[in-house]
Amino acid sequence: DWTIASVVFKGGPFLEENTTAAYLMGFARTGGVPVRVGYYFPTGATGTLTATGGHTPFQGTTDDVGTLWLVKHARTDNKTSTFDSDDNSIPTDLTAAIRIKGDYTATFEPIATTEEAKLWRKQGDGGWQEYRSFREPTAYSATENEGDVYYAMSRSVNTIGGTLVAKNQYNRGVVKVVTHNSTTVANVIVVDAVLSDNATDAAVTTPMWAEGAWGEYRGYPRTVNFFEDRLWWASSTNYPDTMWGSQTSDYENMEYSDLGLDTDAIIAPLKDNEVSQIQWMMSRRVMAIGAANREYSLAAQNPEDPITPLDKKSTPQTGFSSGSIQPVMLNDSIFFLQRQGKKLGAMKFDSVTENFVVDDATLLAYGLLDSPPTNIAVSRSPDSLIWVVRTDGVMPTFTYEPKEEVSGWGRQLTQNSANVNIPLGFFESTAVIHGTTEDEIWVCVRRSVFLTDAELAIILSYDTTPTNDVIDMLEILQALDDFAAGTLSLKLVTIMQDMWAEATLISSMGSYEEDVYYIELFAPRDxxxxxxxxxxxxxxxxxxxxxxxxxxxxxxxxxxxxxxxxxxxxxxxxxxxxxxxxxxxxxxxxxxxxxxxxxxPYTMKGRSMRLAVPQSPSALQTKIKRVTSVTTRYIRSLLGSAGVEYDIKDTENGTVTEFLTDIGALYSTESADTPKTDRATEGGFNEEAYTVILSDDPVPFTALATITEVEV
Incomplete structure (x- = not known):
């Protein structure tokens, strides 16, 4: 089972740190639990964040709520010569401990032969652990890479002296706004421990602070991706061309620790001469980035190395332009829609030039995406297909098998039996789930259906004022009460509300149709x-x-x-x-x-490309010709018809005329050919010479090839 829950990010991300010395911020605890612990207000402490010095960093509205703020202090507790105990017992509190992240040193002297000094470590809510022991004078140095870690010293006799020094001189406290107050005060909760004065709950003001990069006011990222064991976010309202990467292997930690660690979080704006909103990110050998104006790559200076805070490079790649619908990966390419949705791009990484290149997958299907796409999905078994749902309810599919040099478009329509090109059912969206034997194709479909006699009778029973011949407000209120009581379906109460809004006559209900949305599963190909x-x-x-x-x-x-x-x-x-x-x-x-x-029922129609055979001095495609016979090769098929199609242009609007003959295919698991279909006396000469296969029965038809004879 799974649930949707809010994520509390740790450590950021933040905008640039304040540089005006007079602009101060300070956190003061206002009560409740947890209480102050020594030099720190711990995670979960509540209070106020107050701005002084003449600046107004808050909006004073609900737009403040949820925003993180960095409250950074120069540490006064980074050094101690106090031992927790003189008998090397396990520490019981933080009285003699200091927080450490980054480099630190511990020195002990003198230590007699029979005596011992110890260094203890505690992380978060965990217990104390013996980290090191020393039996002779020592100057020990190490690096702590984890956060929320305390160290303490103990000794076996009080004649041993020692000093523990944390070399990171700053504490990065983080608070989150829970309720707004004014433009200078916000009510907050501590996310990462904030430095105190070690005596009171009063604020310790600091000029080192920064506003969170995300929030209601600045906006939140609109796209996300995993790359090199980091979780990447990109494109907020105020920073549409910026990416934020989490710490390595710590996907909710966005802290940049000031220590220069390679595992620290990353902020990576696109380096270009124009602002371009990032629409998507996709992981390849380097990270591909689709923006509204062009495409980019993000990598280290040497693509073989991992990205770090100090080693990152964004490079413009192509100018195809990207839309907001998230891309899909199929075989060797990233498929993404152009900004206007008119084209589908196929992006590949060229390992020789170490650049991305984009081909237009709709080059030979001009106008296919004139109706804007709304959804895209990919299936890989039994065939490699991209499914694109258009606004008009048609679902084009793109077959892509690059190793076989196969690529081509088809259109999926539903309820098109009356007119093969005009559907009466409409695809709204699609999704693909990995199945046991082949991928499952799920669709949301909008269909118009009639009311059943029983449903019609229920609605008519609410007509308490027959002379009006319309549903009135009292009847609607009764229907709502019955729905709340569970005695009336949502479908019927919705229909009654539509009838009331449109003043639909009750006497016309016998032919009432309603749009209904269905979740449907494509049947397996096998x-x-x-x-x-x-x-x-x-x-x-x-x-x-x-x-x-x-x-x-x-x-x-x-x-x-x-x-x-x-x-x-x-x-x-x-x-x-x-x-x-x-x-x-x-x-x-x-x-x-x-x-x-x-x-x-639906109608399947397959139409060939324009007939083209290399000829000298001119290609066959440009010549006037007539199809004289068509042979169809098929497998696992029933019935069907085949022939030719002519685009007749001598009428006012132009029409398409088909000359078809029933194939009468018999089902077999072996391929078979139809007899030649004579076309010499039907149709005429034209340039296209389209071959057509059509099946309007509820049976399978799989065409393997058409063999065409033409007269030029």
Whole structure:
């Protein structure tokens, strides 16, 4: 199970540190728990953050809430000569301890032969651990890379002297605004310990402070990515061309510690002569970055090295321009949509030039994305496909197999049986889930359906004033009460609200249609060895029982719609759903079946590219020609038709005319060819010479090739 929860980032990120010495900030604890511990207000302490010196860093509104603030102090507790005990017992508190991060030294002398000094370490809420022991005079140096760590000294006899020194001279306290107050005061909670005066809860003011880079006022990042064991964020409202990388292996820690550690968090603005909003990031050998104006790479000076706070370089790569829809990775390329959504780019990394290059994957499909895309997904099994949902509800797909030099576009439409190019159902979004045998393609589809007789009767029962012939407000209120009580469905109360808003006549309810959104799963490409298990209708319902039946139910979601039927491997008559049910008929005769696939029909159409054969002195594609015969090679297919298509341009708007002949394919797991389809007496001469394959039955059809003869 999983949940969505807010993330409390540690250590930042922050904007540039204040440089005006008179502008001071200070945290004062106002009570509650936890209390001050020695020199520090611990994580969870609450109080106020106050600005003095004439500056107003806060907005004084709810825009302040959630913003982090850095409160940095020069440390006065970075050195101690106090031992926690004179008998080397385990420390019990922090009285003689100091916080250490970075380099530190510990010196002990004199130490007699039988005596011993010890160095103890404690991290966070953990217990004290013996870290080192010393039996002779020592000058010990080490580096502490973790945060929230305390060290303490102990000795076996009080004649041993010692000094513990933390070389990091600053404490980076962090607080988060919980409620707004004014432009100079905010109510805050401590995220990372803040330095105190070791005596009171009063503020210790400091000119070393910085505002958090993220918040309601400055905005939050809009894109995220993992790269080189860091979590990267990019493109806030105020800083659209900036990236922030977490500490290595600590994805919620955004602290830059001032120690120059390679594992520290990173701030990386794009280095360019124009501001360009970062739209996406994607990990390759180096990190690819898509921005509104161009694409970039982010890497160390030597791409073989990891990125560090002091070794990072952003380099402009291409000028394709990137949209906000997140890209997908397929085979050797990153596929992303251009800023206007008219093109799909395929970005590859060239290991020779160490640069990215972008090809236009829509170059030969001009106009395919004129309707703006809204969603993109990728499937890798059984075939490599990119699924793009357009605003008009059509879903183009791009097949990409670079090793086989195969790439090409198709269009997925639903409910297009009346007109192959005009769908009556509309794809809203898509997602791909890795399945057991092949990837699962899930879609949200908007369909228009009729009310069932039972649903219609329920709505009509609310008509308490028949003379008005409209739903009134009192009836709406009653419907809402019934919905709250669980006796009326959300679908029906929504319809009643629409009727009231549009003053729909109750007497017209017999033909009332409602847009409904369905979550549907594409049937697997591999349906097995039995043809009756082939699923080639939409919004499918399957009946599979040893007892053959002609009465099919469970079709309430398709009320009033005409459905196609494929039963026991044979195409049955279409049927209209009434009260969620149909009766199976074959050639108008009621017929029973054991395995039935029922659903909305759609039409499959495949059209070849323009016929092109290299010729001298001019190419065949530019010549006037006529297709005289078409042979279709197919496998695992039923029925279907094939022929040619002509674009007739001598009419007012231009029309497309098809000359097709039924193939009558018989199902086989071996490939087969149709007889040549004679076209000499039909159609005419034109430049395109398109070959067409069409299937409008609820059956599979897989075309392997078309063999075309032409007359020039």
């Amino acid at each position: 349906w097995g060895s039995d043809i009756e298990d082939a699923k080639f209708v939409d919004s499918l319902v399957t009946y599979d029982d040893v007892t053959a039946s002609s009465a099919m139910t469970g079709l309430d979601h398709l009320e009033g719609k005409t459905v196609s039927v494929f039963a026991d491997g044979v195409v049955f008559d279409d049927a209209v759903v009434a009260s969620g049910a149909i009766t199976l008929k074959k050639a108008t005769v009621i017929t029973t079946a054991s395995v039935v696939q029922m659903g909305l």
